Amino acid sequence: MVNPNDYFDEFNVSVHGITEAMVSSAPAWSEIHERIKSNYSNLIVASHTPFDRTAIRRACEKNGSEPFECQWLDTARVVRHTWLEFSKSGYGLSNLSKHFGISFKHHDAEEGARIAGEILLLAIQESKLNAFEWCSRSLKSSATEKYYIALEVNPDGPLFGNVVVFTGTLSIPRQEAAKIATFSGCEVGVGVTKHTSLLVVGDQDIRALAGAEKSTKHRKAEELIVKGQAIRIIGESDFERLIKI
Structure with a gap:
């Protein structure tokens, strides 16, 4: 958990399930930035849609922290390029978990990370492309x-x-x-x-x-x-x- 030292909008809480009370005693971004930077620099970091990438970049900008260099892999795009039925819609984690029979507790950040990881592993198995190959491949539709x-x-x-x-x-x-x-x-x-x-x-x-x-x-x-x-x-x-x- 991270304390953003900012107000909490009800809509955001409805999306990620994190309340102000849950982060009141959590460290601020500036306190954990160096640990995250050392753990994830120069590695592949997967997230479902670019939301997490944008959130981290904006957190760094707000706190004057140096962005860390990593290789982002959008698992939503991986899904859209692996399974034809999800090329246009239905590639949200909730729908994917139902389709593949994976238990999923919605509006929970840790659960979202776990499901994104399991879906990525299924896509790797289906496509025969590993995470490094997915990163090197252009995921923009021709x-x-x-x-x-x-x-x-x-x-x-x-x-x-x-x-x-x-x-x-x-x-x-x-x-x-x-x-x-x-x-x-x-x-x-x-x-x-x-x-x-x-x-x-x-x-x-x-x-x-x-x-x-x-x-x-x-x-x-x-x-x-x-x-x-x-x-x-x-x-x-x-x-x-x-x-x-």
């Missing part, structure tokens, strides 16, 4: 990914429930192919994941595979198939026929 997310999936489409990924040279622009796919009921992914059910390969690439290197997406899909994942790898023309059927 223009292509934002475009795919913005497309509305047709629930009445013949391929509803599938997650499709395109690779290779297509006969039409990739964004146009994505539109057709979502109209047919597919969600469109940027890369091959455990959620992918269809990989559509450009016809030119299919014809050239006898003596050419397969794309990274193609190889990853084949690896997942060997492990038991149900992914269909088809050519672009086969995909068109499938949609018509």
Whole structure:
């Protein structure tokens, strides 16, 4: 606990559950700053959304303390990039704890830290990327990914429930192919994941595979198939026929 030496707003208390009485005898930020700085400098510090990063920066500014250098990892962004169903919404800790069956006492700072840690471990297990790799990876959505997310999936489409990924040279622009796919009921992914059910390969690439290197997406899909994942790898023309059927 830290005494902010400031007034307590009821709204803030409703969010984090910390009352003025709970911190009346707690040390001020200036008293614990050096200990926190020595403990966390040059390490990865994970927090769910940038709130904690901003709060610490503002506490340092208010008290004239030197900010400590660490590598921040936003677990909310990790979640949004790991699980397609949370890319737009539902990535709050309360909802995630229910989804993954983790007990969670809401409005409790220590519980929030524990849940964020458990969710990060699940994301590392799912994505096969460790914390260092997540930090080095750009977590900002690419223009292509934002475009795919913005497309509305047709629930009445013949391929509803599938997650499709395109690779290779297509006969039409990739964004146009994505539109057709979502109209047919597919969600469109940027890369091959455990959620992918269809990989559509450009016809030119299919014809050239006898003596050419397969794309990274193609190889990853084949690896997942060997492990038991149900992914269909088809050519672009086969995909068109499938949609018509």
